[in-house]
Amino acid sequence: MFTMSTWGSAFLMESSTEAKTYHHGQLREALIAAGLTLLNQEGVAGVDLRKVARMTGVSHAAPYRHFADKRALIAAIAEHGFAQLTAAMQTALGSVAVDDGRGQFLALAQAYVTFALAHPALMREMFSGLTVDRADYPSLYAVSKESFGILWGVIARTFGEPVEQRTVVSFASIHGLALLLIENQLPLSPDKTVEGLVAATIDTLASGFTA
Amino acid sequence: MFTMSTWGSAFLMESSTEAKTYHHGQLREALIAAGLTLLNQEGVAGVDLRKVARMTGVSHAAPYRHFADKRALIAAIAEHGFAQLTAAMQTALGSVAVDDGRGQFLALAQAYVTFALAHPALMREMFSGLTVDRADYPSLYAVSKESFGILWGVIARTFGEPVEQRTVVSFASIHGLALLLIENQLPLSPDKTVEGLVAATIDTLASGFTA
DNA sequence: CTCGAATGTTTACAGTGTAATCATTCTAGG
DNA sequence: CCTAGAATGATTACACTGTAAACATTCGAG
Numbered sequence: 001m002f003t004m005s006t007w008g009s010a011f012l013m014e015s016s017t018e019a020k021t022y023h024h025g026q027l028r029e030a031l032i033a034a035g036l037t038l039l040n041q042e043g044v045a046g047v048d049l050r051k052v053a054r055m056t057g058v059s060h061a062a063p064y065r066h067f068a069d070k071r072a073l074i075a076a077i078a079e080h081g082f083a084q085l086t087a088a089m090q091t092a093l094g095s096v097a098v099d100d101g102r103g104q105f106l107a108l109a110q111a112y113v114t115f116a117l118a119h120p121a122l123m124r125e126m127f128s129g130l131t132v133d134r135a136d137y138p139s140l141y142a143v144s145k146e147s148f149g150i151l152w153g154v155i156a157r158t159f160g161e162p163v164e165q166r167t168v169v170s171f172a173s174i175h176g177l178a179l180l181l182i183e184n185q186l187p188l189s190p191d192k193t194v195e196g197l198v199a200a201t202i203d204t205l206a207s208g209f210t211a
Numbered sequence: 212m213f214t215m216s217t218w219g220s221a222f223l224m225e226s227s228t229e230a231k232t233y234h235h236g237q238l239r240e241a242l243i244a245a246g247l248t249l250l251n252q253e254g255v256a257g258v259d260l261r262k263v264a265r266m267t268g269v270s271h272a273a274p275y276r277h278f279a280d281k282r283a284l285i286a287a288i289a290e291h292g293f294a295q296l297t298a299a300m301q302t303a304l305g306s307v308a309v310d311d312g313r314g315q316f317l318a319l320a321q322a323y324v325t326f327a328l329a330h331p332a333l334m335r336e337m338f339s340g341l342t343v344d345r346a347d348y349p350s351l352y353a354v355s356k357e358s359f360g361i362l363w364g365v366i367a368r369t370f371g372e373p374v375e376q377r378t379v380v381s382f383a384s385i386h387g388l389a390l391l392l393i394e395n396q397l398p399l400s401p402d403k404t405v406e407g408l409v410a411a412t413i414d415t416l417a418s419g420f421t422a
Numbered sequence: 423c424t425c426g427a428a429t430g431t432t433t434a435c436a437g438t439g440t441a442a443t444c445a446t447t448c449t450a451g452g
Numbered sequence: 453c454c455t456a457g458a459a460t461g462a463t464t465a466c467a468c469t470g471t472a473a474a475c476a477t478t479c480g481a482g
Contacts, residue, residue, distance in 0.1 A: 021447090023446085023447060023448075023459085023460060023461070024460085024461080027460080027461085043342065044342075045342070048437090048438075048439095049438075049439065049440090050437080050438065050439080058461070058462090059461065059462045059463075060438095060439090060440095060462090061440080061441090061461080061462070061463080061464095062460075062461050062462075064439095064440070064441085065459075065460055065461070066460090069439075069440075070438095070439065070440090124339070127390070127391075127394050127396065128335070128394065129393065129394030129395050129396065134395065144396070159420040159421070164403070165403070165408075165411050166415075166420055168388075168397055168403075168408060168411075169384070169388075169408070169411055169412050169415050171387075171391070172384060172387035172388035172391050172397075172408075172412065173380070173383060173384035173387055173388075173412075174387070175387040175390065175391060176382075176383035176384055176385070176386040176387020176388065176389075176390065177379075177380075177383035177384075177387065178387075179338070179386070179387065179390060180338075180382070180383050180386060182340065183338050183339065183340030184340050184345065185338065185340065185355070186379055186383075192375070192376070192379075197376075197379060197380070197383075200376050200379075200380055201380050201383065201384075204377075204380050204415075204416055204419065205415055205416075205419065205420060206419050206420050206421055207419040207420075207421055207422070208415065208416065208417050208418040208419030208422055209370040209377055209416060209417055209418075210370070210417055210418055210422075211418070211419055211421075211422065232478090234428085234429060234430070234477085234478060234479075235429085235430080238429080238430085259468090259469075259470095260469080260470065260471090261468080261469070261470080269430070269431090270430060270431045270432075271431095271469095271470090271471095272430080272431070272432080272433095272471080272472090273429075273430050273431075275470095275471070275472085276428075276429050276430070277429090280470080280471075281470070281471090
């Protein structure tokens with residue numbers, strides 16, 4: 001599978017065979033990749049602009065030619081995160097029969113939670129509205145609505161009206177589960193697995209407790 | 212009502228009538244209050260240890276007599292946040308008839324979301340497991356489980372087994388809704404109010420989409 | 423009353439984000 | 453092809469941060 005880390009490493013630094021040129025060529029992408037690495041390894045606090053510059057073999061002021069400030073870099077990283085997330089959701093959808101609405105619903109939720117657990121720090125930044133104000137980053141805002149749209153379609157075909165309300169409730173439930181798992185707020189046990197919790201959430205949304 | 216800001220201001224600095232002593236007397240509480248103010252106003256990034264010290268009229272190194280480092284201060288703030296949250300939930304519970312399980316469930320959810328919207332930055336820090344590793348702060352860990360316990364009791368009395376699973380799913384759903392609202396990720400409209408979304412979430416958990 | 427424990431202050435340092443200025447390279451128009 | 457800008461990168465500089473070390477003051481138990 002195409003993972004984010006493999007994506008990043010291609011840009012991190014020119015391969016040793018290539019001559020080191022004054023102009024990096026793909027500095028913007030390299031900075032995003034380096035920042036993503038730091039984000040995944042040490043969390044937001046570990047995203048150090050000067051260290052990012054060092055990792056890409058460039059002076060500490062060079063990033064300012066591509067990003068207005070540190071938050072702009074993080075916004076770009078978050079944007080990539082959303083692209084990856086929606087891609088993962090699309091892929092998950094593709095492996096389920098189109099007429100199996102309930103199965104698609106479950107597959108989306110599993111993909112969402114799996115992605116969150118694989119990239120906890122990234123996930124947190126993606127949804128950190130104050131750190132990264134969506135109003136200041138239009139393209140981020142656009143991408144972030146795609147995963148919502150995917151869920152919308154499945155809900156509409158499977159459960160019908162009121163579609164928006166049901167999409168919101170579903171999204172919130174899955175998102176909340178993912179975040180609590182990330183924050184280690186839900187003690188897991190052999191009989192309480194991640195997959196089990198996701199399935200229980202989907203079942204509840206579809207049928208409720210009293211069913 | 213007893214608000215957090217009123218709690219804090221009492222400790223911020225000695226009232227002007229009192230003489231300024233070498234020993235502050237309640238520096239720890241004052242630092243927490245000042246940090247909370249900054250957190251609510253500017254987010255985590257705005258919590259500046261030196262500014263916190265300035266706000267409480269003390270040298271910039273004084274906080275280190277009460278907190279090992281910046282994260283310890285934030286952990287203490289988060290701990291206070293959990294206490295406030297559980298208190299708000301308890302209060303909400305008290306204003307609903309004990310035999311009205313569904314009403315209690317709804318009241319808890321409303322209180323949770325209301326608290327989150329009133330203190331977004333605090334709420335985010337409270338659940339930011341990486342920034343504040345719960346394993347390093349035992350008392351934080353203990354307090355953070357109380358609100359979960361309150362919900363547990365209501366779920367047990369109202370919906371029965373499997374209680375733990377239902378509590379987890381409910382908590383995740385309400386938490387997710389609160390966080391998405393905080394992050395401005397859910398566009399509100401006149402016909403899609405916060406109260407309406409909370410009610411829809413509770414209804415869904417109880418009865419499901421297909422009911 | 424005294425002496426160690428708490429608590430607060432001063433000084434110091436490495437590291438950070440970012441602005442300003444200078445250097446190099448690329449690219450489009452003659 | 454040549455040559456200005458325009459892009460892009462490097463250096464230098466600054467204010468500010470978290471935090472350690474050494475020193476000063478006050479408190480509380482014996």
